[in-house]
Amino acid sequence: LCSVRYTGVAGAAFRQEQHRRTVPPGQAETVTMTVTYAEYQPHVGDQDALKLTVAGDIQETGQVLAKELRVRLHTPELTLTVRG
Numbered sequence: 001l002c003s004v005r006y007t008g009v010a011g012a013a014f015r016q017e018q019h020r021r022t023v024p025p026g027q028a029e030t031v032t033m034t035v036t037y038a039e040y041q042p043h044v045g046d047q048d049a050l051k052l053t054v055a056g057d058i059q060e061t062g063q064v065l066a067k068e069l070r071v072r073l074h075t076p077e078l079t080l081t082v083r084g
Helices: 037-043
Strands: 002-004 049-057 064-072
Touching: 002 037
Parallel strands: none
Antiparallel strands: 002 049, 049 064
C-alpha cells in the first residue's frame, strides 16, 4: 500500500501484507484490509490517492497475475453557520 501523488508519482510503500490462498477454478475469495486514517495520514497530501497492488500466480501454468486498485481521497466538505 502506498500513496500516489496527483501527478501519478507513487510514494514508498508504507504497508505490506502477505496472504497465501488456494482458490479453486471459477471461485473467488475476499481478503479484507482495514487502513486507518492514523496509518495513512503521514503519507498523503492534498489530492493524493492510495494504491493497493495485489499479485498472485497460477500453479499449473506459472502465469503471474497482478491487479492495482487506486482509491482517491476526498477532503470532507465543511459547512459553517454564522450567528449573530
